[in-house]
Amino acid sequence: MSSQFVLTLSCDDRVGIVARVSSLLAGLDCNITDAQQFDDASNNRFFMRIVLEPAGHTLDEVRTAFAPIAGEYGMAWKMRDRDAPARVLIMVSKFDHCLVDLLYRKRIGELNMEVVAIVSNHPRAADHVPMDPAIPYHHLPVTRDTKPAQEAQLRQLIEETGAELVVLARYMQVLSDEMAAWLSGRCINIHHSFLPGFKGAKPYHQAYDRGVKMIGATSHYVTGDLDEGPIIAQDVMAITHRERAEDLVAKGRDVERRVLARAVKAHIEDRVWMNGSRTVVFDG
Amino acid sequence: MSSQFVLTLSCDDRVGIVARVSSLLAGLDCNITDAQQFDDASNNRFFMRIVLEPAGHTLDEVRTAFAPIAGEYGMAWKMRDRDAPARVLIMVSKFDHCLVDLLYRKRIGELNMEVVAIVSNHPRAADHVPMDPAIPYHHLPVTRDTKPAQEAQLRQLIEETGAELVVLARYMQVLSDEMAAWLSGRCINIHHSFLPGFKGAKPYHQAYDRGVKMIGATSHYVTGDLDEGPIIAQDVMAITHRERAEDLVAKGRDVERRVLARAVKAHIEDRVWMNGSRTVVFDG
Amino acid sequence: MSSQFVLTLSCDDRVGIVARVSSLLAGLDCNITDAQQFDDASNNRFFMRIVLEPAGHTLDEVRTAFAPIAGEYGMAWKMRDRDAPARVLIMVSKFDHCLVDLLYRKRIGELNMEVVAIVSNHPRAADHVPMDPAIPYHHLPVTRDTKPAQEAQLRQLIEETGAELVVLARYMQVLSDEMAAWLSGRCINIHHSFLPGFKGAKPYHQAYDRGVKMIGATSHYVTGDLDEGPIIAQDVMAITHRERAEDLVAKGRDVERRVLARAVKAHIEDRVWMNGSRTVVFDG
Amino acid sequence: MSSQFVLTLSCDDRVGIVARVSSLLAGLDCNITDAQQFDDASNNRFFMRIVLEPAGHTLDEVRTAFAPIAGEYGMAWKMRDRDAPARVLIMVSKFDHCLVDLLYRKRIGELNMEVVAIVSNHPRAADHVPMDPAIPYHHLPVTRDTKPAQEAQLRQLIEETGAELVVLARYMQVLSDEMAAWLSGRCINIHHSFLPGFKGAKPYHQAYDRGVKMIGATSHYVTGDLDEGPIIAQDVMAITHRERAEDLVAKGRDVERRVLARAVKAHIEDRVWMNGSRTVVFDG
Helix, strand or coil, rough: CCCCCEEEEEEECCCHHHHHHHHHHHCCCCCCEEEEEEEECCECCCCCCCCCCCCCCCCCHHHHHHHHHHHHHEEEEEEEEECCCCEEEEEEECHHHHHHHHHHHHCCCCEEEEEEEEEEEECCCCHHHHHHHHEEECCCCCCCCCHHHHHHHHHHHHHHCCCCEEEECCCCCCHHHHHHHHCCCEEEECCCCCCCCCCCCCCCHHHHHHCCCCCEEEEEECCCCCCCCCCCEEEECCCCCCCCCCHHHHHHHHHHHHHHHHHHHHHHEEEEECCCCCECCCCC | CCCHHHHHHECCCCCCCHHHHHHHHHHHCCCEEEEEEECCCCCCCCEEEEECCCCCCCCHHHHHHHHHHHHHHCCCEEEECCCCEEEEEECCCCCCCHHHHHHHHHCCCCCCCEEEEEEEEECCCCCCCCCCCCCCEHHHHCCCCCHHHHHHHHHHHHHHCCCCCCECCCCCCCHHHHHHHCCCEEEEEEECCCCCCCCCCHHHHHHHCCCCEEEEEEEEECCCCCCCCCCCECCCEHHHCCCHHHHHHHHHHHHHHHHHHHHHHHHHHHCEEEEECEEEEEEC | CCEEEEEEEEEEECHHHHHHHHHHHHHHHCCCCEEEEECCCCCEEEEEEECCCCCCCHHHHHCCCCHHHHHCCHHHHHEEEECEEEEEEEECCCCCCHHHHHHHHHHCCCCEEEEEEEEEEEECCCCCCCCCCCCEEECCCCCCCCHHHHHHHHHHHHHCCCCCCCEEECCCCCCHHHHHHHCCCCEEEEEEECCCCCCCHHHHHHHHHCCCCCCEEEECCCCCCCCCCEEEEEEEEECCCCCCCHHHHHHHHHHHHHHHHHHHHHHHHHCCCEECEEEEEEEC | CCCCCCEEEEEEECHHHHHHHHHHHHHHCCCCCEEEEEEECCEEEEEEEEEEECCCHCCCHHHHHCCCCCCCCCEEEEECCCCEECCCCCEEEECCCCHHHHHHHHCCCCCCCCEEEECCCCCCCCCCCCCCCCEEEEEECCCCCCCHHHHHHHHHHHHHHHCCCCECCCCCCCCCCHHHHHHCCCCCECCCCCCCCCCCHHHHHHHHHHCCCCCEEEEEECCCCCCCCEEEEEEEECCCCCCCCCHHHHHHHHHHHHHHHHHHHHHHHHCEEECCCCCECCCC
């Protein structure tokens, strides 16, 4: 099968955007095989994702043809080859269930990504059987005092590897505000609670103490405001009075890895936008 | 707020459809506030739903302007005023939980419909407290012998009331093939099982006997092929070994009414198409 | 079918409780048809619910036989005829979807209760079609100044009707601390959010602003601490970026009525205990 | 923490069983920390699971004390140390998502089992990174002609390893009737559909063709009657018209591994009984 291009754009809403974009593509003889759009009436923002068949044109050719329209409408936009894997850097601490799950989904082709590095504040554990030895593992320990230096290392690594997305897969360290800002829109965290409930430390223990009947997990873009970033995906599962905090921790792993994988998949397939404190997420 | 029009269309996929349609609307100065589309690669069918602001044009004007494009592409299409309530006829037998629920959702504005008639093979029960006396109630009893005559009455009623949609809200009689064919694409049934499991009679008892751990309900378009019509919505709920067939019947009512309401809402908001043995259902 | 008795008890855990209770019942030739128990290791509390066939004994006889054991173990306990409907008083403001749903479930036998009164701070609406005229409707308006007097009326009504349970079915007034304390363990509220997220006013609007991907509802026992009472049931539903705050309000009604009905059913079937800030809820 | 014993039993229901069992344990000074029971009124069978603190007694001592009661009531029963890992043999073909998931859950302590062997009709794949090399991997290829011989090998392996449970983790070969009968009650399969819908081959493709709106997975005990064994766990997930059969295959993996893990966990924690064509599954 020949490749497809994905065009994503956002701009202020005006009459005629769809007509302009689709007419340009029709003029290039590019068939649109999928299109999703959303007009946010609350802030007049328009979001669109188009999958197109290039009809023999190169990516650069279509980009060049599109650029004038983007300029005219003041669009934030991107066009990429759908088959090109996203470059992803994964950060992890001791709990590796999300990491293992992401690597597995990559291996079987569910997540179209190249894992350019794994970074952890802990050394590689002896029992990390499932970790592909071909993926570079960087042990970057961190303390309160060394955080600036550690984050400088991390930043260098992100730049050197060309990572487009950083995934905090139960990385239990808080990024500095500077680092969070620098990674804005390209860093996804999994929080082990159904936000905004149970922010902060030990959310499952908080959930047990409060006596909720469902626990959940939340994946969100990282911002300087801890646990407040725009939410990409959430899910929950029912619990009963029989389950103690430790049981919730165990049970929650299933939700965490599922929710994180869903968010990562949406991001690397160019289906998510930040939209103020919210996100727009198109169907996969 | 001024009204909006909803344009729905389907046709064989070709390069340039979106450009043609959106350019026409832009030429009329009509802003597109929502658009959803789907290209079914398996049969090369294209489906689109557009919500537009008429910019002072009447419904007839926009229809007239659109008709040539529809002709050119061989579209099946419809355009209607979003605020105009759909005319709906509801059929019911003894169990009235779906009927009561639909009427309630209509009353609070969740379902934008006018219930033009209620038809039942049973007389109006004394305890039918929740039934709005302003809605005509037609008692059309039916036996094997009288079915042709009863269906003739029903058909006359549908024509006289101008019903656009017939909802079988736990109407426990099987329509004749002729009637089903005549109502194709405008008659929705709720089946009290998670189809294709447990077709036929007493599905909850079948489910109990088989020992499943979840029960469900299915709303689908009625076709001549019983329990085989294209599915619009489904949902399930967990059950345990403690629950007997009677408990499943009781529990299932919640799923049935929820699933039927979802299907009816999708239909009257012009968000569903039959697509062979499947349906296309756009988000609400 | 002959009747069954339900015995519910809680006490500090000790070796031999089950043996003592079950031996007593065996001595009376009462078969145990269902038993559920829970030992809370965190506070050493023991909870048990037994359904028994009385083998010809009256309720008073079995109660009398059981009382000495209850005294010995310091049990909080109750024994009642399973067929006797619970006496329930329902409070409501303008939104009546929960009220309508509870009344419907009562009518079809799903909730074994007698609704002794409906109390509202609003007059009976003209379009309250579904409300059974046989149920006394009390209009008790309330302002900040008249709250003490209104609550005195309410209290008198609860006492006169012998209401065992008060259900706040979207009653949008906050009970005074005194009233909440007086009703402790016999007053259930439905909160239109997935607690502890979005406490306070307009939770759906808060949810929209925060950009969550699921909304929910929570039914809980009322305590003096607003929105902090022990939770009985919760549920959620997925939402998308397409839905505005008003859509969440509409969609949330389905969750609210389902969650409230589940909590009320558990309570009137003697399957719930308050256990500090949590609840114990046995399967139905 | 000292160990606990788990007693599981089933027998015909009679007055006094709970009293006899609990009195015996009280006489041994064994505290009951958890008990669940179920009386199946449809066949008069009684099922019970008790977790007890042995109060210094050995497993053999409590077993010996209990045996007379078991004999008297004709009980099928078992008593084991809760900490002893179950011996499990896992069978797999090419798709290894369930295998990988089970091994991961074992590693982090969620499944208390020892994997005594992995058996596959395919050789160990080069990219089977996640497979613990310490677990014996047996390649037992099979054709129609060699099935009797292969099953003889398998049977020998099960006996030699002392496997208590055989898990068919997407093992795509049908066991012979003899093998299925021999493994009755100790062999769990995962079927990649929501049974009884879509029996047989390629269920996701069947599901796509039928146009269902949810797909699911079913774990069940293997019996001679293919896809008809008693169901232990089921779950579903929503799909849309956008997803093709291949997408359902990918999406279904999440449900399959979750449902299989749930069933395996219930079995090795002695919380499941076969009960005719159904199962009794107590809460974990």
